[in-house]
Amino acid sequence: MGNRRDFIKKSTMSAAGIAVGSSLFSAKSYANIIGANERVVLASIGIGGRGGGLLENFSGMYDKNVRIKTICDVDTKFFAEKVKVSADNQKGNKPGTETDMRRVFEDQDIDAVVAAVPNHWHALTSIWACQAGKHVYVEKPSSHNVWEGRKMVEAARKYNRVVQVGFQNRSISNVMQAMDFLHGGGIGDVFMARGTCFKPRNSFGITPDSAPPSTLNYDMWLGPANYRAYNEKKGHYNWHWHWATGNGDTGNQGPHQFDVARWGLNKNVHPIKVQSMGGKFGVTDQECSQETPNTQTSTFEYDDGKILEFETRGRFTNAESNAGIKIGNIFYGTEGWLEINGSTWKAYREKEKEPFAGSGMSSGAAVGGDTSFRTAPDSAGHFANFITGVKSGNRFDLNCDIEEGHKSTVLPLIANIAYRTGETLRFNGEFEKFIDNEAADQMLTRRYRYPYIVPQNV
Numbered sequence: 505m506g507n508r509r510d511f512i513k514k515s516t517m518s519a520a521g522i523a524v525g526s527s528l529f530s531a532k533s534y535a536n537i538i539g540a541n542e543r544v545v546l547a548s549i550g551i552g553g554r555g556g557g558l559l560e561n562f563s564g565m566y567d568k569n570v571r572i573k574t575i576c577d578v579d580t581k582f583f584a585e586k587v588k589v590s591a592d593n594q595k596g597n598k599p600g601t602e603t604d605m606r607r608v609f610e611d612q613d614i615d616a617v618v619a620a621v622p623n624h625w626h627a628l629t630s631i632w633a634c635q636a637g638k639h640v641y642v643e644k645p646s647s648h649n650v651w652e653g654r655k656m657v658e659a660a661r662k663y664n665r666v667v668q669v670g671f672q673n674r675s676i677s678n679v680m681q682a683m684d685f686l687h688g689g690g691i692g693d694v695f696m697a698r699g700t701c702f703k704p705r706n707s708f709g710i711t712p713d714s715a716p717p718s719t720l721n722y723d724m725w726l727g728p729a730n731y732r733a734y735n736e737k738k739g740h741y742n743w744h745w746h747w748a749t750g751n752g753d754t755g756n757q758g759p760h761q762f763d764v765a766r767w768g769l770n771k772n773v774h775p776i777k778v779q780s781m782g783g784k785f786g787v788t789d790q791e792c793s794q795e796t797p798n799t800q801t802s803t804f805e806y807d808d809g810k811i812l813e814f815e816t817r818g819r820f821t822n823a824e825s826n827a828g829i830k831i832g833n834i835f836y837g838t839e840g841w842l843e844i845n846g847s848t849w850k851a852y853r854e855k856e857k858e859p860f861a862g863s864g865m866s867s868g869a870a871v872g873g874d875t876s877f878r879t880a881p882d883s884a885g886h887f888a889n890f891i892t893g894v895k896s897g898n899r900f901d902l903n904c905d906i907e908e909g910h911k912s913t914v915l916p917l918i919a920n921i922a923y924r925t926g927e928t929l930r931f932n933g934e935f936e937k938f939i940d941n942e943a944a945d946q947m948l949t950r951r952y953r954y955p956y957i958v959p960q961n962v
Contacts, residue, residue, distance in 0.1 A: 538615060538895045544894050547574040547616075548575045548620075549618065556589070559589065572590050573613060574611065578603055579721075581717070587601065604724065609635075626647050627652035628652075628728055631962050642667065644759040645916060648749075652950075653910045660899070666898070667899075668890040668909075669910075673764050675888075678849060681863065685849075696812070697765035699832075700814075701831060710737055710793050711735065720734075738793060752800070753818055754919055763912035765915075771812075773807070773933050774911065774914055775806050776931055782798075786798070802814045831846075840853040921938075925947075927941065
C-alpha cells in the first residue's frame, strides 16, 4: 500500500480478529483520511439489477480518481457483462471478481464498498465492512428489520466509518430547495405529509422448488434468512415480495418517498403510533407466490399530532394532485400545499389554482431562502457526495448518513409490522420498541442463520 494513505489511527478489534464463519478479518481496523486528490478504491457488492446501475455510475467516476477494483456477487452469471462495463468506463482497467464478500473485506487496498444486495443482506454487509475498516454506500431500505438497522448505526460509530444510505433525493437540488421552502414556512406550518408508490405490477407466476443454478452460491444468497429450498420465483428481484428477504413495495420503492415525507415534516424522531391495512388484490396465491401486499395504506402519528400518510398501489390506478403524481409526495400546511413529482415541485397558496412557488420559479427562492445547495441536480450527486465523505472521513459531509437513513427506513418497517399484526401499534422511539405488544416486538428482529448472524455487540 506504500504511502498512499495517511493512517492517523489504528485500533485493535481483537487479538484473533473477527470470526465470520470460517473466515478471519484482519485484527486491525484503521480510521484513515484520504487526501482530497487521492484515488478512492471501491468494491461493488451485488451487481445485478440496481447494483448494475450503481456499478456503472461509480466506475464512470474514473476520471475523478475513483476506481472499482473488485466486483462481487454470489451469482457468477453477471461477471462477464459487468467486468466489461467497468473496464469500458475505466479506460481498460478491469476489476477483479469475488463471490464471497468476506474476501473483499480482507483486501486493505479497498477504501469503501458499494452494497446493492437483497434487503436481508444490507445490515450484515455493512457491519462486516465497518468492522474491516471500510466505508459503505448501502442501498435503501437501509435494513430488513429495525433492530439490525440500529446495529448498523452502532457499527458506523464504533469504527468511525462513513455510511451513506441510497436515498438519492437527499442530493437532488430541486428537492433540497423544496425542503428548504417547507422548513422556511412557505406553506405555513406543515401538519401532514403524504407519500405515494403507485407501481402496477402483474403476477410474476409460481413454480416448483428446484436445484439452484450452477452459477449461484445459494447458501450465501440466503445468508441470514432461514433455510428454504431454492425457488426461481423467490430469487433475483422477486425476493422483494417475500417476507424472509424483502419488504414489499412499501419497503422497496416506498422508502424514497417515506424519506422525503419525514424530511418535509422536519421530524428527527420516530412516530408514536402506526396503523396499516391492505392486501394482495387481483392476484391469487395459486398463480403467484407473492407474500407481501400489493395494496397498502399506512398512517403514522407523531407526538405533536402531525401525520404522515403513505399509500402503496400495485394495481391499475389514477395519479394524484395537479402534477399527476404516482411516485412522489404532497405536503399540507396551514397556508397551502406543495407537491413533488420527481425533482419538480410546485406550491399552492390556500384555494388558489396556480402555483405561487416552485422549481425554476424565482418566487420559490425568495420565499424559501438559501438556494446554495451542495450537490448537482441529479442522482449522481448522491454518489459524488459519498466520495466526498470517504475522502474526508467525516459523516457530517454526507447528505444521508446511516442515522438519517435508519430513521426513514423504520417507517415502512413498522408499517409492515402493523399490517402483519392487524393492529394499531404504539411505538417507543427512544428504545425502538412497541408498547405492550410482544408479538409486534418479535418482528423488530429475526432469527439469524449461522454463520450469517448480526451480532448483539458489533
